[in-house]
Amino acid sequence: MGWVAVCRSSTVVVMLVVLASCSSRPAPASVAPRDASTPSATSSASPSPSPLALDLPTIDSYTSIGDSFASGPALGKIRDDSGFCLRSDHNWASILATTLGTRTVDDVSCAGATTADVLSSHTVPGMVVPAQLDAVRATTDLVTVQIGGNDGGLFSSLVSACAQGSGTCSTFADDTAPAILRVSTDRVARVLDAVHTKAPKARVLVVGYLRILPDTGTCKAVQISASDARAAASAEVGLDSALASAARSGRAEYVSLRALSKGHDACAGDNAWTNGATVADGEGIAYHPRLAGMAAVAQAVAQHLSTTPR
Template sequence: MAKKSGGGLLLLLVIVAGVLGYGYFRSQQGSSAEPPAPPGSEAGGGVGRYVALGDSYTSAPRTGAQAGTPAGCQRSDNNYPHLVAAALNPAEFADVSCGGATTAHLSSAQQTKDGTNPPQLDAVNEATTLVTVGIGGNDVGFVALAGQCATGDPAAGPCKARLTAGGKDELAAKVNATAAKISSVLTKIHDKAPNARVVVVGYPTILPDGNGCWPSLPIGAPDVAYLRGSLTKMNAMLAEQAKKHQAGFADTAAMTKGHDLCAASGTRWVEGLIPSAAAIALHPNAAGARAMADAVRKVL
């Protein structure tokens, strides 16, 4: 295989750097689970209040027209919360997701390049009957690794070597540390909306099985496997926290398997470094948003 030129690799790294503020990647299974339905938790058919919380995998930048404020959240009117709301038809709907959000931004304001997003939990109240929440990837920091793992050698694994040096898996440790933050978020949601069904939304399949698709994704096979395994752990943690906190879990990884960023254009539901459909790099396109909405509706 011809070696990629240094200029081409540099261009890909620049593109990666341009999306670091939005979200991240993740992967596989969690097995969907239906949320308990407390009395008075109806949200559909013209009744109830649905609130969507989350990061850029929820806000789905560029997959539709700008929805709500601030514009810096790049919240799409074609993201999975809007699609779920259109199918359910609740009396009230609030999508307060925002690209780049961490668990801290559910309880505190988030500054964006174009406006401030209030604490997302401010939208949750006693009248809320359904909450979906897709958060945690930015706490772990997966997306920042895209530039750090890029390599001109398809057999190299610089990130795995560095992050597992000395026998300690740093990504696994970060996923474990994020579990306590997710636990706190779910406790706060239940406290603010005791009659609501709560659904934790997992992350879709970004990386394929196998060695990846170097040089389109300039990450070597060892790091593709390492990141894929780490992303699987992330979704498993989210599913576990959902179960512990009487919440449902929407397994979006299963719904998007085979439609990862290495799939052919038209089959791809998650865009690569250079998007071929309306979306930002390493994030779901409109078809991916529909698949995520289907995963949420499946557990409702």
């Protein structure tokens, strides 16, 4: 998911670009792993949160559902089993699983995924990608869900309307985006219902999206005008609210990243957790999380698990 959405029609091109830019850096640290005495250093150039000592629950089986904000294209090494889903060994679910000491991890997040791809299989060049829901079992202890940004073409449409200077950004953000988000809210809630059906004892968390844009203003990094940036930022707020509503309807917990990532948007320079239009080698793809952003999300989810009663 992101401003430059990973669409199925362009997956081959995106994958070639991503694989060309991959590196094999060590995974970044987030929260202190269970029983670890000292945290490892982060490989991200931008600052990530300091590791925290948390009282973490025992999670034996964990499933991560999501789109490219979860899978992490072009962050470190793309996992051999991910195919066109472009799952990184640096994504936040991988960091979280290490932190929790989880024995069984099913990361089925997939670049370009929508809620439909969670519930049903879909075809990409040369392969069939199973429904992400297939990885959820009756014995699963934890399911995280980061999905919804690609539904209805929300973010790909924002690219066309806002980042390309078409002059239609405000109209899209004010009129079209709210309609898309109303539908997306119901779709995410249906995903959550399906997860509960397959894993009735699992703890289910909906995880929001990191900021791409600041609340006000713009910058060269995002290549969006000030007026369009305001409109696009309002769509980000709308998505956060929609996911919170879906979590309530779907009997799940919501981990919002809006407050956490304030001051770490793509305009934050060395403090940025998301990319703008250009990307440093190994730091992901445009308008998506950087290494430090993935570490921050993992820490936020771990802290939620530690401090929020079920």
